Amino acid sequence: MSDQPISRELALRIGLAARHLPDTEPARLLRVLAELVGLPPSEEKLATLRVKEFRSAADGEFNDADTGALKRAVACLRGEEGVEESGLPASEPYAEGDMPVSIRVACASNGGELLDGHFGSCRRFLVYQVSAAEVRLVDVRGVGAAPADADKNDWRAGLIDDCHVLFVASIGGPAAAKVVKREIHPIKRPDGGNARERMEQLRDVIAGSPPPWLAKAMGQDAEARVRFEREAEEA
Known part of the structure; x- marks a missing residue:
C-alpha cells in the first residue's frame, strides 16, 4: 500500500462510502480500491468507478451487498453525493440583456x-x-x-x-x-x-x-x- 497521503476530500468520500456498505471499515474499502484504481486513489481514478466492477473486485468482496447500497457507495466515491460542504455560493439574479457586451x-x-x-x-x-x-x-x-x-x-x-x-x-x-x-x-x-x-x-x-x-x-x-x-x- 502506498505511503502517499490521501487528501481530506478523498478520505471523507471513502468514509462516507464505507457507511453504506455492511460491516465495512475504510481499511476494507481501501483494499478493494487498491485493486480497482490503485493507491493512493485520485479524483480522476475514482470518477471511472462502475457498480459492476466494484461488486466483483477483490474476489467479490462486496458480492453480497445490496445493489442500492453499492450505488450509493460508488456515488460517494465519485463525489456525486453525500459530501457535505459549507460556503457553496448562491447565484445572483440575472436576465438576458442585463450586462451588455459581456x-x-x-x-x-x-x-x-x-x-x-x-x-x-x-x-x-x-x-x-x-x-x-x-x-x-x-x-x-x-x-x-x-x-x-x-x-x-x-x-x-x-x-x-x-x-x-x-x-x-x-x-x-x-x-x-x-x-x-x-x-x-x-x-x-x-x-x-x-x-x-x-x-x-x-x-x-x-x-x-x-x-x-x-x-x-x-x-x-x-x-x-x-x-x-x-x-x-x-x-
Whole structure:
C-alpha cells in the first residue's frame, strides 16, 4: 500500500462510502480500491468507478451487498453525493440583456467559490457573466454521472455550451478538443485560487484591450478586433 497521503476530500468520500456498505471499515474499502484504481486513489481514478466492477473486485468482496447500497457507495466515491460542504455560493439574479457586451464563463470547482477542479472530475461548474464593469455569478451547475452511452467529455462540455470561456485547474487534450468543438475557449490555471478573483482579473482585461479571441466572444466586429490586436502589440 502506498505511503502517499490521501487528501481530506478523498478520505471523507471513502468514509462516507464505507457507511453504506455492511460491516465495512475504510481499511476494507481501501483494499478493494487498491485493486480497482490503485493507491493512493485520485479524483480522476475514482470518477471511472462502475457498480459492476466494484461488486466483483477483490474476489467479490462486496458480492453480497445490496445493489442500492453499492450505488450509493460508488456515488460517494465519485463525489456525486453525500459530501457535505459549507460556503457553496448562491447565484445572483440575472436576465438576458442585463450586462451588455459581456461574456459567460464557466469555472470548474469542487468546493466553495474556488477554481480547483479538473474538467473530467469536478463536482460543479460556477458560471459567471463578466463585463468590463461587473462580475456576476449567474448559475451553479452540479455535475452528476454521464449517461452510460455518452462520451463523458462531450457530455460535460454540453453542460456549459452557453459559455464562451472555461477556466479549469487542469484538462486533458481529448477533453479540451471537445470543449473547443463547442466554441468554448479553455484556460488552464493549475494554481487555482478564488474563482471570483479570477473573474475580476478577466473583467480588467475586458476593460482594457482584450485579445482578439476574447473580443470576438464579446461580439466585437472585425475592425475593433484588429484595433485591439494592434494596440496590444504597441503596448
